[in-house]
Amino acid sequence: MECMQELRERAAELADLHHVMALLQWDQEVMLPRRAAPERAEQIATMSGIVHRKEVDPRLGELLAAATEQSEGLEVVERALVRKMQRDFDHSTKLPESFVVEFASLTSRALPVWVEARRRDDFASFAPCLAQIVAMSRRQADFLGYAAEPYDALLDLYEEGLTTARVGACFGAIREPLAAMLAGLAGDAAPGAAMPLAEPFRVEEQIRFADRLLAMIGFDFNRGRQDRSAHPFSTGLGGNDQRVTNRYRADSMEFIFSALHEGGHALYEQGVAPELARTPLASGVSLGIHESQSRLWENIIGRSLPFWHHCFGELVQAFPAQFGSMAMEEFVARINMVHPGPIRVEADEVSYNLHVLIRFELEKALLDGDLAVADLPAAWNQRYRELLGVKVGSDAQGVLQDIHWAHGSFGYFPTYTLGNLAAAQIWRAYCRFDPDHDATLARGDFGKVRGWLTEQIYGHGSVYPPGELLLRVTGEELQARYFLDYLGNKFGA
């Protein structure tokens, strides 16, 4: 089929351009000189316009129509390619170019404003940007269209087929069990008392150990790098160029779990089959499945006793002043302590999904016009008091803590909870494959885990839609009970 050849060429060009955009954004957050922010915003806007024009090219629509008509004769991968390109084409053609350029320019300008607002704990200076982003997100939903409510349109951007109703149901299934568990556990330790350190961490040592952790779980530094940014993230600049970032604080072990989390995302991308390169299939299939991999490495593996059985010696060697006099079991107990706090990325596994629930409710209210941006900090702080029993001390530690809204990523947060549920379900499937999983981790054979994940998930990229992939891997649709079982086993003991 000739149209497939031309489709593949167009896919390759678009893949290159998306990677160029990813570089512009990575560099903006990791390298950009302070005063260059406005001109970088112009560059991103110019590129966005060019990419958008290619994405909505009517010729692409014709090719897709021709390929779809003959799709019965196609192999699995080619059929998936047509399906994915059609989905992207539909999303793109619904957004006018002027809107895409304006939105890209807005979020690009908003990013340094958010960084500065957080630094100065000054929500008001970010509020006008955020109000514009909310308004544009609402317009985005209207352009994209939705069956039940505007928020559905945004959810579908990140997780194919996800709806507000389904997200509500997920939270419904875990809300009460989590609240009950939290009530039973939260008295264990006073917040902040979790990890008194004899000495502050030295940044150079943190960087070295974070690199070591990534290498240990199988991150390939010949095909990626780790740098510093205000907020840890992971991005792909190409099949052989996965970039993760981390942040380092003298008084926090957060960098360990950020490395494992972002490393989990990067392992997924590094594990995609090379044959899929320069197609839109050459990437993780959805944010939810992606998050299942980051949380699997960060929490299910990275906070387990067997994992630290293997790594604790190296940790003590890297930070003798901090951990030299601590038993491994005490360390593992401490990194699993349940003590609700204001920061999502530092949250324990029991309270984490309540952080997400708050964001879900608030961004939906913002989008529906039920909440004004000016009232957001108060609403945020109130929910933290009610749901988590946490008094938020400042907007920097509260509503300004996450980068997502500055990025214009409304509808993104719920995929974190989907990821936690899927991670537990996938790990259950791994444990059936490897009944000696604890011994596997304890001897540091992470290659065995990675091998299974690559075969089951990573290698397929976006060939199978997220629901279908989960069914293939676990034999079931997404269930909340594996996550609740996992927490019960861990924290019930």
Place this chain on the structure above:
Amino acid sequence: MECMQELRERAAELADLHHVMALLQWDQEVMLPRRAAPERAEQIATMSGIVHRKEVDPRLGELLAAATEQSEGLEVVERALVRKMQRDFDHSTKLPESFVVEFASLTSRALPVWVEARRRDDFASFAPCLAQIVAMSRRQADFLGYAAEPYDALLDLYEEGLTTARVGACFGAIREPLAAMLAGLAGDAAPGAAMPLAEPFRVEEQIRFADRLLAMIGFDFNRGRQDRSAHPFSTGLGGNDQRVTNRYRADSMEFIFSALHEGGHALYEQGVAPELARTPLASGVSLGIHESQSRLWENIIGRSLPFWHHCFGELVQAFPAQFGSMAMEEFVARINMVHPGPIRVEADEVSYNLHVLIRFELEKALLDGDLAVADLPAAWNQRYRELLGVKVGSDAQGVLQDIHWAHGSFGYFPTYTLGNLAAAQIWRAYCRFDPDHDATLARGDFGKVRGWLTEQIYGHGSVYPPGELLLRVTGEELQARYFLDYLGNKFGA
């Protein structure tokens, strides 16, 4: 004029895209994971094609024709804009898109091959790439056209109006005087004995001091950054984003003069008037004038006694083990020692232009087909023996030392010598403006020098063609005698 408005919009879009290309290249040399080189080459090729199609858009030609017709009514800057865009349009339309994409892809692939060949001292592994680059450079010259010989077409790319004949004449004017000076001085010290160090330099300290030097001469770190790469370079990712790179070796002071050299380039770009932003005028006018500024800061200022009168204390503080027991005068004598060696970027001011002369003759011979790539190392080594009395110990220290050919930049080297001549002529003009120039430098008032240069040169960007600019600043066309006078004063004493 409506066509001017549309021209300005197109200029802004092209400026953004050129800066995106600059980022792709900067990142390739500073950040890129090893195995990502091939995919980066594809990304650069894809972008090159897109940029090229915009550069050769017939509508752009129509707008330029309309603007040129009415150019008498234009202000100086607008007339310059039309002139510069016309020159760029002419260059671009002469090169077919397929050629541009192929050349960009080739040089992008060649870069890591060169890095590896230099590391392993293995010219043969780079030779096939170089042969392809020579062939494509020759085709480039044929596409561009020339009056006298192919090399003229490539020279004009970097220095408007420059010809092989004129370059030959320049070298003619300095060849004998330099040879005579070298013969009289080279016996002063045995090569390699120039700077015996008590202790190797620590890289972290080198980086800190290089940053300090840049800050001292007025490099604005809010509008730029300094990183590490295999070969020092300077590039602009936007008017407020100048990036210089440096390299650091435990046994070499090279980093000091690389910082001043690349810093000189960056000061030029940081000094361009903000009103010129997002036009092709918002950059230094030619490589020769650019090099005059890097060499002025590196050599005329950076190797002068008054400069070190101001800086030597900080140097000693940064490197007490190396310089603690050395007198400032001895240090300055050592950094000005004349001792011909194999490496261009480490060459003293007397022999430097002979290094350039060798490259000029060899690349012209390659281009004309008078020299085969396989014979290049032997020809290189022979000329070094004859002209500089230097025995080249390895290809890594010889023919593989420079990045330029891997970049496909034939015709670039001669601008280094033009820059040296112009630097001396411009410094003479500065000394007329500031008769107390030695005292100015000795008290560290580099802002005074930078202010004059900004007013005379930097601020104008590419508004005046290089020859006209030099005439405005110095009252004369380019002369070799100021450079010879400068060397005579310095080394005759």
